[in-house]
Amino acid sequence: MEKIWGIGPLQIVTEQQILENQYVVIEGKKICQICDAKQLPADCEIVHAEPNFKLMPGxxxxxxxxxxxxxxxxxxxxxxxxxxxxxxxxxxxxxxxxxxxxxxxxxxxxxxxxxxxxxxxxxxxxxxxxxxxxxxxxxxxxxxxxxxxxxxxxxxxxxxxxxxxxxxxxxxxxxxxxxxxxxxxxxxxxxxxxxxxxxxxxxxxxxxxxxxxxxxxxxxxxxxxxxxxxxxxxxxxxxxxxxxxxxxxxxxxxxxxxxxxxxxxxxxxxxxxxxxxxxxxxxxxxxxxxxxxxxxxxxxxxxxxxxxxxxxxxxxxxxxxxxxxxxxxxxxxxxxxxxxxxxxxxxLGLANDKGSIAVGKDADLYVLNEQEEVVLTVCEGKIVYQNTKLKKRLLNEFH
CATH class of the missing domain: 3.20.20.140 (Metal-dependent hydrolases)
Structure with missing residues (x-):
């Protein structure tokens, strides 16, 4: 079983709407859940964000x-x-x-x-x-x-x-x-x-x-x-x-x-x-x-x-x-x-896997702070960029 981890709480920008104070949960390469804090899996490690940060599709x-x-x-x-x-x-x-x-x-x-x-x-x-x-x-x-x-x-x-x-x-x-x-x-x-x-x-x-x-x-x-x-x-x-x-x-x-x-x-x-x-x-x-x-x-x-x-x-x-x-x-x-x-x-014929945030799609995501700066980028479930200025604040409890 692959490690399960998540990012939140933040605003999640989906194809239809913006979800407030939510978490995205990732298993392997895929998004496996979008939920609030109460619904998080017990074994889920969390990258702590801020409620006014935004999660956008990669x-x-x-x-x-x-x-x-x-x-x-x-x-x-x-x-x-x-x-x-x-x-x-x-x-x-x-x-x-x-x-x-x-x-x-x-x-x-x-x-x-x-x-x-x-x-x-x-x-x-x-x-x-x-x-x-x-x-x-x-x-x-x-x-x-x-x-x-x-x-x-x-x-x-x-x-x-x-x-x-x-x-x-x-x-x-x-x-x-x-x-x-x-x-x-x-x-x-x-x-x-x-x-x-x-x-x-x-x-x-x-x-x-x-x-x-x-x-x-x-x-x-x-x-x-x-x-x-x-x-x-x-x-x-x-x-x-x-x-x-x-x-x-x-x-x-x-x-x-x-x-x-x-x-x-x-x-x-x-x-x-x-x-x-x-x-x-x-x-x-x-x-x-x-x-x-x-x-x-x-x-x-x-x-x-x-x-x-x-x-x-x-x-x-x-x-x-x-x-x-x-x-x-x-x-x-x-x-x-x-x-x-x-x-x-x-x-490009990739919409089944990429292009929006939804359960079952690739975990291709990025996090924006209040200044619209990218502070974290995830590609197919892997963190590929972290803003060093905000690294400790954002990842303070993620091991």
Whole structure:
């Protein structure tokens, strides 16, 4: 029998409501009970929290390149471990290691390394790969290298997929370049999420792939996309009028907060997903950093290609994104849990185990204090981060 332990008393943010003065009880990897103090199992060890602390479902970052000096494209287990432990500090318990457009042989090597190391990291869990490129449109390349952009190809993708040991969960594609829809149809057959991005698709082209249910997500919405025009609405309007999910980088640089307000009011809380799209400069000071073989200047947290105006990733983390959305849009914690966990879990087919706090689901959780700081992160029943300032206070009776 596995050890039983719990966290409480605190506010527990479930998919429907906030439960006051409750405990979550964990056995092995799973949540086995949500209860008050009187209902706690006799042999349950307790991590003592505060009644005004909040327990949130572990966040899922489905679009993350790097943090703390590491990048998925480094192609090393050490970099993946750095990303994993760094994300845990911000309440992220699952992520898709995200690639960049690069030489195909390098991409194959990188995805193979991710697949081989996905079970070895001991912070946030690698739940698969987000392949961002090389099947993108040069017109909307953003900070991706046009040297290695390739027209969508089932043959080439299957080579990458084989190197990745079938761990690719989401692919960013300029769907208008997949003229016969063969690659998008392949994604659908393999239950891989097709995500339109770095795309110059027209309204009609986008509507076609949406109507065929070949696209389920929009990569960093508004960025790397044809602009909205009153005579040619483009892919953004087609996406907003569909049931597609849209990724939002809520750092104040990529999309104006007032625009995010408009987007949220348009698609609602069930279709928006917060992402970081962070690069290796996240958690580090301003300076010049590498991103996919290109040099990026970071000033006041804003990332741009050196000598250009192209925004190149971010230095955002999901807890800051969550706090920004709370401040800008006055969203409830229940809604924010959907934007940071539930919606992504549903998109990626993980909702039976992840994305919300419920009995029988994975114990992927984080605790927020009164200042909205992450003080404890639990991934599949294991504590993977503890705020040292509050460690004694929070764990004073936990052995």
């Amino acid at each position: 966040m899922i970052d489905q679009h993350i390149h790097g943090i703390a000096g590491a990048d998925a494209m480094d192609g090393t287990g050490e970099s993946l471990q750095t990303i994993s432990t760094s994300l845990a500090k911000y309440g992220v318990t699952s992520f898709l290691a995200t690639t960049m457009t690069a030489d195909v042989e390098l991409v194959k090597s990188v995805v193979q390394t991710i697949a081989q190391n996905k079970e070895q990291v001991n912070g946030a869990k690698i739940i698969g790969i987000h392949l961002e490129g090389p099947f993108i449109n040069p017109i909307q390349k953003g900070a991706q290298s046009d040297q290695f952009i390739i027209k969508p190809s089932v043959e080439l993708f299957t080579q990458i997929e084989q190197a990745a040991q079938q761990t690719i969960k989401l692919v960013t594609i300029a769907a208008e370049l997949d003229e016969d829809h063969s690659l998008c149809n392949y994604f659908k057959s393999k239950q891989i999420v097709g995500s339109i991005g770095h795309s110059d698709a027209t309204f009609e082209q986008t509507q076609t792939v949406l109507n065929k249910q070949l696209i389920q997500n929009a990569t960093h919405f508004s960025n790397g996309m044809r602009a909205i025009h009153h005579r040619e609405p483009g892919l953004q309007i087609a996406l907003l009028q569909s049931d597609s999910m849209i990724e939002i980088i809520a750092d104040g640089y990529h999309i104006h907060p007032k625009m995010i307000r408009f987007l949220f009011d348009t698609v609602g809380e069930e279709r928006m997903i917060l992402i970081s799209d962070s690069m290796r400069a996240a958690d580090l000071s301003d300076g010049i950093y590498d991103l996919g073989g290109q040099q990026v200047q970071v000033e006041n947290g804003l990332c741009k290609l050196v000598g250009k105006e192209n925004i190149a990733g971010s230095t955002l983390n999901l807890n800051l994104a969550r706090k920004n959305m709370k401040q800008w849009l006055k969203l409830s914690d229940v809604t924010l849990a959907k934007l940071t966990a539930t919606n992504s879990a549903k998109l």
